[in-house]
Amino acid sequence: MRSDANIAGPMTDPVPGPRTDPTGHDVSRETPPPMDDTPIGRAAQLAVEALGRAGEGLPRPEDTRVMVVANQKGGVGKTTTTVNLAASLALHGGRVLVIDLDPQGNASTALGIDHHAEVPSIYDVLVESKPLSEVVQPVPDVEGLFCAPATIDLAGAEIELVSLVARESRLQRAIQAYEQPLDYILIDCPPSLGLLTVNALVAGAEVLIPIQCEYYALEGLGQLLRNVDLVRGHLNPALHVSTILLTMYDGRTRLASQVAEEVRNHFGDEVLRTSIPRSVRISEAPSYGQTVLTYDPGSSGALSYLEAAREIALRGVGIHYDAQHAHLGAQNDQQNMAEGIQ
Template identity: 90%
Template sequence: MRSDANIAGPMTDPVPGPRTESAGEGVSRETPPPMDDTPIGRAAQLAVEALGRAGEGLPRPDRTRVMVVANQKGGVGKTTTTVNLAASLALHGARVLVVDLDPQGNASTALGIDHHAEVPSIYDVLVDSRPLSEVVQPVPDVEGLFCAPATIDLAGAEIELVSLVARESRLQRAIQAYEQPLDYILIDCPPSLGLLTVNALVAGAEVLIPIQCEYYALEGLGQLLRNVDLVRGHLNPDLHVSTILLTMYDGRTRLASQVAEEVRSHFGKEVLRTNIPRSVRISEAPSYGQTVLTYDPGSSGSLSYLEAAREIALRGVGVHYEPQHAQTGSGNSQQSISEGIQ
């Protein structure tokens, strides 16, 4: 279990030693500092503020937004971004489904969903045409958040899908047949461009690409963008890259600033103004079967994902957004996403 230090109430006497009062003033010369002057107090206030902002609610999309979280480069924060954005949107009042398309099942683990071999999973939906409603599970601790888990069986789905009819659109058909009302569907893709990722690109309308603020950040993106163009041209005319999210941002390093500037110069307005910081709390949360939103709601990672979710939701209804907590940056180029990276 996580420590409750970050949500602790006021301490009765945080300053050890005697407390003496001034004559006639009725106040202590050694009165403890206000809550917001102590590390625990600041963390508690941030937690309250974060959860308070989450409860404000956001405008709901007029129809379900299906977002594909993809990047063929591993270790860029795809799964972390998927589960934390999904939890953030749900805490804002939306109904959100996470579809775990990665055979490793990390998104299912992070959401506290059981996904051993016998559990009905997205594999059964893709290969055996099982209704999506039969595999979806509610996520513990986050109201309005659901998950279609992945099991190890999914590792063989790439080969099994090859011989099936309409192999590229099986996920799309399953989502279209799903009758429960949803505001968002976030699809966590494997770090490859095989049939699982193609199924996701055919099923979705928006592509969200997490890019880590590290060396070689843009490596391989050209091929992903070409695949998006191919799918748009032949299978899904509605598909487009709507969102670029900078992850693992460390404001103390010049490299992170340079990468952020380079990404913004390539992608312009598609890049969210909110950056996700490099955070120990974000890394720790999955080992407890939680998102960072429930693991440590007052952390910088939690606040950043809440802000990113607000920005995504408001962009969807055409509202201009200024982040309040997260790192921001500016890019001079407004180069179109369709031009990609040469």
């Protein structure tokens, strides 16, 4: 498990060796910088607190949890949710693998993983039967996080898989043969219900569905749920929808509240208490090859993904993350931040 120093250290003091204050005296690297009451100062403190909370660690699952992030509706935050939840779980002390099954390779880009045509990728695993261990790369900046990247070759995999033996279970077999210990595997699916998504559904036990808080939020979900039922009935009896995550939530609008209420009424306990706000920082992070956790750790988006990851981890070991728990956690976080700013 990683210590708070390992996590927060590089963010708070990237320059090795002693610092010098304005009077010319050496200052220990462990000495925290004075916190001025400015927006930048408060944001820096939020970042330290966020990473400090992540370093506390969470209960680890007994067996690897394989979660399929799917929704054939585009633009709902599948890739964003995959990479930021993965980074959050890793910062909480877990060992996490992201499998990028989208030919666009956006998850690979967001994690800072090179995925040009010559890079060994998940395509080689599915079509060429290459071992998964030969394509997995460690993610820079986040200890314990790994990625099996997607390349443009994956665009033709749907057609090439049709003629292969056991075409629906090739990813499942690759994961079962992977010998490195993992706590979580998150699979980022393309916005379609073809053979790539079917491979993910056969390989996973849990389905995580991001739902955008917009007018057409539930449109098209029926077909995804029917496919989940079909795969469960014929190929993977363990498959179930375990998690619904509300994304792009804007509390200022009445529509977002109505959509959230409708989703909670429809899906019940599967919906996480934590919702992900609409955030410029979340949108900007991938262009820098980063998750929002490393791009702006103190932002509302980063804090929300950390809380969502905490909720998912607690649910996985049978601890119900109820509203009271969430409220107390938020109060403690606010108190910690207030003490840090003072």
